[in-house]
Every structure is written in structure tokens, then in C-alpha cells.
Amino acid sequence: MSRTNGMPLSETVCPECGEPTRDDDSCPICDRATGEMAAFSAQFASPGQTLDIVVAGRHYGRQELAEVTLVVRVDEVLEEFDGRRVLVASAVSASVSGVDLEGDDALAFVHPTYLIEETTRPRPRHDSWPEEVRRLVRAPVFLEQQGNHTRSVFVDNVGVSVGDLVDLVRGELEYEQVKAIFVSVAELFRKLHRAGWVHLGLTPWNVRVFDRGSEDGFPRIFISQSLGQVFDAPAPVEGGQLEPNNPFEDRGATVVELMPLAFSAEEIERAAALRKNDGAADDDSAFYEPAYDSSSVSEAIEEDEPEVGTEGLEIDAVLDGIDRLFEKGKIDDEIAVTPGFSAPELLSGLGSRDGESADVFALGMLLYFLVSGMVPPASVYTRYAPAIPARNFRPGFLPGLQPVISRATRPHAADRYDSVESMLEAFYEACEAMERRVRSREYAPPVIRLASDTHIGIAKRRRNPTNQDSVFSAASEDGRFALIVVADGVSTASYGSGDLASRALAEEAARVWEDALPTYLLESRVDETRIIRQILGRANHRIVDYVNRTYSPFRGSPHEVMGSTALVAVVLDGVVTLAALGDSRVYLQRGAGLEQMTVDHNLWTLSIKEGVTADTALAMPHGEALARCMGTFVIEEAKLVAVEPQPDLFRFRVIEGDSMLLTTDGLTDFGGPNLLAAEDNILAIMLAEPDPALACLELILLANRGGGGDNIGLSIARFY
Structure with a gap:
């Protein structure tokens, strides 16, 4: 807005020459009356x-066609505001001087999808932006201005x-692909x-992203890596020239769509099926199974690990040009928001x-999307x-990026990275550690160095004098082999009790350790x-034997039998093999x-993983209830018959400077006013106290200062 004598004057654009003017004036360039603009x-x-538009053939790789008239049909509305609308359209026909184009010439113009943005609010033209901004944004092939429209x-x-x-890679980008795109x-x-x-x-x-290293710009290397099949670029035509050449060398320029691609949807499906049938073995850079079977997964650790790097991925990015850009300090209230990507201050209407x-x-949410393959x-x-x-959606993905995501997506702006540069x-620091873990062999x-501890909880003691958390940890003298167990007994059991269930886990761990240590030493x-x-x-x-001895014949509900969460971690030569049941957690720091x-393994988390919206899942009554825990059986003739527990199984490498925390929910529930x-x-505390035993003590004090409403069981492993 401009002001004269304190009165605001709305700015507009001359429909003849595109120069800015005002309602009380004529166009300073062509002298068109403003009344005509106001009447528009x-x-x-x-x-x-349908709309008629005129485009330049050079934008489509057809330099010989100076002006091409397209008839485009609006297919759907993508975004809509009072003063702005974004539409999806397709071309019906293409002609030059009234003569319809045919064959490949017509296809070059008719095949692409078109996006149309219409607005009645003044906004700078693409060619009026600074050069350094123009190169980051796709340019329009057609621009029409009439008044403020x-x-x-x-x-x-x-x-x-x-x-x-x-979507093309089925939501399963490899680490190096995530890195290349995000950077x-x-x-x-x-x-x-x-x-x-x-x-x-x-x-x-x-x-949008494109590959500067490919002949035509399409990032085929992503498809090849993800589907296990090499897709070649289009073959050269006569004269040795590829057609089209890489159309993305000049970012922001509008170019012809690369069609047809060098592979079809059927080829992609066939490649995916071949890869699935080949059954490529997992490497040990990160490993996850929803449940183990009778065979060992230890062989996977011996396989050659692939090199991790992005040298072959010359990926660059460009904004699509539809969404508005704002100058800092000139942000208005018409901002398109997208739940799942827009910042809380924008979704709430407070503005930025x-x-x-x-x-x-938004960059943090984009990184989440790249890692998980999910909105x-x-x-x-x-x-x-x-x-x-x-990583709840992809537990087998290399650990290391979640801390970056978490910091970037804090609800309060002041808690996030202060700039994209610091993010x-x-x-890069996280990537360096991730790549070091892969090369750690x-x-x-x-x-x-290990320490474990447990405490009843000062408030929990008043309700139940029994500590239902149990822990066990032991390590070889050389510090390269260790066993850690943390268990949280279910306190609502009517048949047995949670302390018996968790204690059974710790005691059996001690017995197994006595057998495993000599094997390692030999x-x-x-x-x-x-x-x-x-x-x-x-x-x-x-657990099953105790219930059968004490409550036979069994006439109760299966949900009332004692049980326990279970964390069992075996550390061997810098590799952690971890089993998890329930909602006790392992953190890598x-x-x-x-x-x-x-x-x-609670209803909230598992529901979200199954596709229930977060709002619906988090509003569920008793959403924190365990969906899986130790204490698994079937009932036959009023007797419990044990069924082998099926935990999540993870494997990952650790390096010098890493720390691992195994904890029951007594710490996470009472360590602060909320989980964050x-x-x-x-x-x-993990940063301030290097000694594992003292860090355990400080964490127990933290939970008790926060109320101590539950038992606390934890173990800390630091790697030197």
C-alpha cells in the first residue's frame, strides 16, 4: 500500500504495459485511465x-516454433482463496497460425500437465525478482495481467x-538419496x-529435483538404486546428439517434459518384483525385523557393507513457481497452509x-517425509x-537424522534452528556420524562402560510398596561384549504380579550371561x-508356569495375566542387537x-502406523495401553500354553562417543511436564554427566523431582 496525506492508495498493475500505478492516477507509461482498471x-x-494461451516453442525444445496457441481445459481446483486460485489443466490442442500441430510436435505441447495460478492481489512478476531468486523458481510459460487480475x-x-x-521408490529412499535430495x-x-x-x-x-549428472536431467539413478535395475537414458539419435539434452542446466527455465521416459510403469513393477524375489540380504548398517524367527541374523553382520556417499548424485532443486514468495518483513495474511508441513504459527493463524x-x-517436516516415506x-x-x-515407520533406516528433524519441528519457533544454515x-554433522558408523568395521x-539402576518412585511407593521394574547389565573385562536388560512389570495384573514378571526376565538374563561369557572368552x-x-x-x-501352578484351572481373562515390557540388548564388537516389547524405550545419544x-507398542503409536490420523489416534481413550508385551500364551482346556514372544528386533552399529539409554516409562513420563x-x-543430564552410574542417579532424581509417579528402571551404556 502507498500513502498520500495519511490516506492509503491501493496499488495495481496497468493491463496494457504491466507497470505499477494507483487508483487515482493514469498509467505513467501508456496513460491508460485508471477508471478502466477499476471497472475490470x-x-x-x-x-x-477452456482458455486460450500463447507459448513460445523454445520452452518445449521446439525453437523453430516461435508462438504456439494452446487450448487448455481446467480439470480441477488445487487451492482456493478469496483472492487466489490454483488450477490443474491439460492441453486440448496446439496450433500455429491456425494450423493444428501433429505428431511429436503436438505431443510436446499436449502431453504435459499445466498449472494455472490466478490472483487479484498485487504480486511481483517472475522477471521482476532479483536474479538470485529467479534462478530458484520455475518461470511461467504464459502470463496475462488485466488490472489486478x-x-x-x-x-x-x-x-x-x-x-x-x-512415490516412485515406494517410500523407501536410501540414506544417500535422502541426503542428496535434502541438501x-x-x-x-x-x-x-x-x-x-x-x-x-x-x-x-x-x-522439484533433477540430476545434473544425467543426459536429460531425469534422476534415473534414484529409480535404479531403489529398484535394483539400471534404467538407461534415451538413446542418441542420428548425429550423436541426445534429444532432448539436459533441460535443467539453467534452473528456473521452463522446458519440455521428458517423455517418454526410458522406462514404463510395467518395467518398474517388473524390476520391483525381481528385486523382491532375489531376496537381497540386509547389510548391517541398520537392520530391523518386526519379529525374529528360528534362524540367526548374525550372518548379516559379516557381509560387505556398501559404500555410503552421494558422489554419483548430482541433484539440484527448483521451486515449482506456483506458491508465493514473500519478502522478509512483507508477509501478509494470505498464506496457503498444509497440515503436516506448515509451521504451527501459520496453522494457528498467528503468522510468522x-x-x-x-x-x-517445513524443511524438518520434509526431512521426516524423506526418511519415513509418509506425510x-x-x-x-x-x-x-x-x-x-x-523411524517408527522405517525402523531399519540408519539412525542419526531424527535429532535434526526434532529440533527443526519444535512447536515454538524460538526452539528451532535459528536459520537454514545452522540446520x-x-x-552435515549427523551425516558424518552416520557414515562413520557404516565404516566403523x-x-x-x-x-x-555400563551402569544400571532402579527406584520405586516417591509417589508410586504410596500406592504400591513394590518396585515392579527390574534391570540387569554385565560386560566382559575388555568392554567389547555386554548384555543389558530393562523390564517394566504390568501393574494391573490379577493373576500374578508385574514384579514377578519383570524379575523373571532379569534373573534369566543373569543365567544366560553365565553361559554366554565363557563362549565369548573362548x-x-x-x-x-x-x-x-x-x-x-x-x-x-x-510366567506361564507360575500362573498354571497358582491359578489352575484358569478361568480368568487373558488380559489379567501378569506381563512385562522387555528390552534386551546384546553388544558385541560395536554392534547392538536389540529386542523390544512394550513401551520401554531405547535412546541413542x-x-x-x-x-x-x-x-x-501402545495403541496410539500402532494406530498411527496403521494409517489412523494422529488427531484420532491421540484422542483414543486408553491409547497408552500396551498392545504387546512379554507374557504370551494361548489357553487350552483351562491351562496356559506358552507361545514364543515375538519382539521387534533391531541391529545397529555404535562408535566412540555414542551413548545408549534403556529406560522404562517412569523416566519419560515424569522427567518433564511433557515428553518433549x-x-x-x-x-x-546425559551431556552433563559422563559417568554412567552418576548419570543413572541423576535421571532417577529427575523423575522423582517430576513427581515420581511410577517406578524407574534404566541402564546407560557409554562407548569409548
């Missing part, structure tokens, strides 16, 4: 309507959107912010002061931060999975990063 009434296009048409052909790319997008935003602009609307579907923090939040389950109950960690620094394994092969299976199986049989390694605060407090 903008009508947004609607689905089914602007219609911009974009051809959907620059690379591939991040969302579509993740390209984050660098784009760093440049945008440095130029004094912000985006405020980032989603995986409005930022400078916009940078909101972009940092982040944001909820009003979590203040629009993700309800569960990204990138943290990301090249070095001597770290030495472990340099015989140690089977980590067999150790875990023995501990859980024996403890489970003790390194520097300022604290990452949950386990999946909570509790994890911050836990991290602060």
Missing part, C-alpha cells in the same frame, strides 16, 4: 472451462517433484533466505514474524509437531539372537542428538 472485474477460471500458466515439466519421486532443497532455501525472501509453503509436491523459522519447520502425522495434541518419530550444519570396536562364535531368544523364552515360560530407537521437555531434560 476478474473472473477466476473454473473446472471444465494476474493469470500465470506453468508447464509441469521441470524434473520431478519430491513427492512423486518418493539440494535446503541449499535452495538458504539462497532464498540470503536474498531476503521466504517461501512459507514448502511441501514435497511443490519443490520473519518467515525463516517457518521455512525451517508427517501432525496433530493439534502435539502442537502440529510429528506425533511419532520418522544444514547440524544435518574399519576401526577397532569401541569399549563399553573366542567361539556368539549368537546374539539366540541369547535374546533364550532370555525371553525362558522368562515367558516362568550423540552430542546434542537424542534418538528413540524403538517403537512404542522430558527428553530435553534427559539429554541435558
Whole structure:
């Protein structure tokens, strides 16, 4: 807005020459009267309507066609506001001087999808942006301005959107792919912010990536890596020239869609089936199974690990041009929001002061999407931060990025990274540690220092004088072999009690350790999975046998039989093999990063993983109730028959400087006013106290100062 004598004058654009003018004036360039502008009434296009637009053939790789007239049909409305609408359209015909194009010429113009943005609010033209901003944004192929009404048409052909790319690889990007994509997008935003602009609307579907290393720009290497089949670029035509050449060398330019691609949907499906049937073995950079079977997974640790790096991925990114850009300090209230990606301050309508923090939040949600392959389950109950960690959807993904995601997606802007640059620094630091873990077999394994402790809880003691948490930990003298067990007995049992169930687990762990340690000392092969299976199986049989002896014949409800959560970790030469049942947690801590390694087996978490919305899941009554725990059986003829427990099984490497915390929910529930605060407090103690025994004590004090409403059982392993 401009002001004269204190009165606001609305700015507009001349429909003849596009120059800015005001309602009380004529156009300073062409002298068109403003009354004509005021009389113009903008009508947004609607689905089914056709529009005539004129485009330049050079944008489509057809330099010989100077001007091409397209008839485009509006298919659907993508976004709609009072003064702005985004539409999806398709071309019906293409002609030059009234003569319809045919064959490949017609296909180049008719095949692509078109996006149309219409607005009645003044906004800068693409060519009026600073050069450093223009190069980050896709340019329109057609621009029409009449008064305050602007219609911009974009051809959907620059690379591939991040969302579509993740869909192409079935939501399972490899680490190096995640790194390449995220760095390209984050660098784009760093440049945008440095130029004094912000985006405020980032989603995986409005930022596009392309591969500078391929002949035509399409990121085939992603498809090849994910599906296990090499897809070649289009073959050269006569004369040795590839057609088209890489159309993404000049970012922001509008180019022809790469069609047909060098592979079809059927080829992709066939490649996926071949890869599945080949049954490629897991490497030990990260391993996860929802439940173990009778065979050992130890062989996987001996296989050659793939090199981790992004040297072959020359990925770059460009914004799609549809979403608005805002100058810092000039942010209005018309901002498109997308739950799952937009910052809480935007979703709540409070707005963003400078916009940078909101972009940092969106980048954190984008990283979540890249790791998990899922739209982040944001909820009003979590203040629009993700309800569960990204690795809950992909527990086998390399650990290390969740701390970056968590910091970037804090509900309060002041708690996030203060800039994209600082977020990138943290990301690179996390990647360095992740890559060191993959290469750790090249070095001597770290030495472990262990401590475990438990406490009844000062408030819990008043309700129940029995501590139902049990712990066990032991390590070899050389510090390269260890066994850790943490268990939280179910306190609502009517048949037996939680302390008996958790104690059975700790006592069986002690017995198995007595057998396993000599095997290690004699340099015989140690089977980590067999150790875990023995501990859980024996403890489970003790629970079943106790109930059969004490309550036979059994006439009660299966849900009233005693049980326990279970964390069983075997550490051998820097490799952790971990089994988990229930909602007790394992955290991996390194520097300022604290990452949950386990999946909570409660109704909330499992419902979200099954596709229930976060708002619905977190509103469930008794959502914290355990869905899985130790104490598994079937009932036959009024008698319990033990069934082998089926825990989640994880495997990951640790390196010097890592720490691991195994804990029952007595710490996470009472370590702070909410889970986020509790994890911050836990991290602060882990950073401040290097001695594992003293750190255990400090964490117990933390939970008791927070109310001590539950038993606390925990173990800390530090690696040197």
C-alpha cells in the first residue's frame, strides 16, 4: 500500500504495459485511465472451462516454433482463496497460425500437465525478482495481467517433484538419496533466505529435483538404486546428439517434459518384483525385523557393507513457481497452509514474524517425509509437531537424522534452528556420524562402560510398596561384549504380579550371561539372537508356569495375566542387537542428538502406523495401553500354553562417543511436564554427566523431582 496525506492508495498493475500505478492516477507509461482498471472485474477460471494461451516453442525444445496457441481445459481446483486460485489443466490442442500441430510436435505441447495460478492481489512478476531468486523458481510459460487480475500458466515439466519421486521408490529412499535430495532443497532455501525472501509453503509436491549428472536431467539413478535395475537414458539419435539434452542446466527455465521416459510403469513393477524375489540380504548398517524367527541374523553382520556417499548424485532443486514468495518483513495474511508441513504459527493463524523459522519447520517436516516415506502425522495434541518419530515407520533406516528433524519441528519457533544454515550444519554433522558408523568395521570396536539402576518412585511407593521394574547389565573385562536388560512389570495384573514378571526376565538374563561369557572368552562364535531368544523364552515360560501352578484351572481373562515390557540388548564388537516389547524405550545419544530407537507398542503409536490420523489416534481413550508385551500364551482346556514372544528386533552399529539409554516409562513420563521437555531434560543430564552410574542417579532424581509417579528402571551404556 502507498500513502498520500495519511490516506492509503491501493496499488495495481496497468493491463496494457504491466507497470505499477494507483487508483487515482493514469498509467505513467501508456496513460491508460485508471477508471478502466477499476471497472475490470476478474473472473477466476473454473473446472471444465477452456482458455486460450500463447507459448513460445523454445520452452518445449521446439525453437523453430516461435508462438504456439494452446487450448487448455481446467480439470480441477488445487487451492482456493478469496483472492487466489490454483488450477490443474491439460492441453486440448496446439496450433500455429491456425494450423493444428501433429505428431511429436503436438505431443510436446499436449502431453504435459499445466498449472494455472490466478490472483487479484498485487504480486511481483517472475522477471521482476532479483536474479538470485529467479534462478530458484520455475518461470511461467504464459502470463496475462488485466488490472489486478494476474493469470500465470506453468508447464509441469521441470524434473520431478519430491513427492512423486518418493512415490516412485515406494517410500523407501536410501540414506544417500535422502541426503542428496535434502541438501539440494535446503541449499535452495538458504539462497532464498540470503536474498531476503521466504517461501512459507514448502511441501514435497511443490519443490522439484533433477540430476545434473544425467543426459536429460531425469534422476534415473534414484529409480535404479531403489529398484535394483539400471534404467538407461534415451538413446542418441542420428548425429550423436541426445534429444532432448539436459533441460535443467539453467534452473528456473521452463522446458519440455521428458517423455517418454526410458522406462514404463510395467518395467518398474517388473524390476520391483525381481528385486523382491532375489531376496537381497540386509547389510548391517541398520537392520530391523518386526519379529525374529528360528534362524540367526548374525550372518548379516559379516557381509560387505556398501559404500555410503552421494558422489554419483548430482541433484539440484527448483521451486515449482506456483506458491508465493514473500519478502522478509512483507508477509501478509494470505498464506496457503498444509497440515503436516506448515509451521504451527501459520496453522494457528498467528503468522510468522520473519518467515525463516517457518521455512525451517517445513524443511524438518520434509526431512521426516524423506526418511519415513509418509506425510508427517501432525496433530493439534502435539502442537502440529510429528506425533511419532520418522523411524517408527522405517525402523531399519540408519539412525542419526531424527535429532535434526526434532529440533527443526519444535512447536515454538524460538526452539528451532535459528536459520537454514545452522540446520544444514547440524544435518552435515549427523551425516558424518552416520557414515562413520557404516565404516566403523574399519576401526577397532569401541569399549563399553555400563551402569544400571532402579527406584520405586516417591509417589508410586504410596500406592504400591513394590518396585515392579527390574534391570540387569554385565560386560566382559575388555568392554567389547555386554548384555543389558530393562523390564517394566504390568501393574494391573490379577493373576500374578508385574514384579514377578519383570524379575523373571532379569534373573534369566543373569543365567544366560553365565553361559554366554565363557563362549565369548573362548573366542567361539556368539549368537546374539539366540541369547535374546533364550532370555525371553525362558522368562515367558516362568510366567506361564507360575500362573498354571497358582491359578489352575484358569478361568480368568487373558488380559489379567501378569506381563512385562522387555528390552534386551546384546553388544558385541560395536554392534547392538536389540529386542523390544512394550513401551520401554531405547535412546541413542550423540552430542546434542537424542534418538528413540524403538517403537512404542501402545495403541496410539500402532494406530498411527496403521494409517489412523494422529488427531484420532491421540484422542483414543486408553491409547497408552500396551498392545504387546512379554507374557504370551494361548489357553487350552483351562491351562496356559506358552507361545514364543515375538519382539521387534533391531541391529545397529555404535562408535566412540555414542551413548545408549534403556529406560522404562517412569523416566519419560515424569522427567518433564511433557515428553518433549522430558527428553530435553534427559539429554541435558546425559551431556552433563559422563559417568554412567552418576548419570543413572541423576535421571532417577529427575523423575522423582517430576513427581515420581511410577517406578524407574534404566541402564546407560557409554562407548569409548
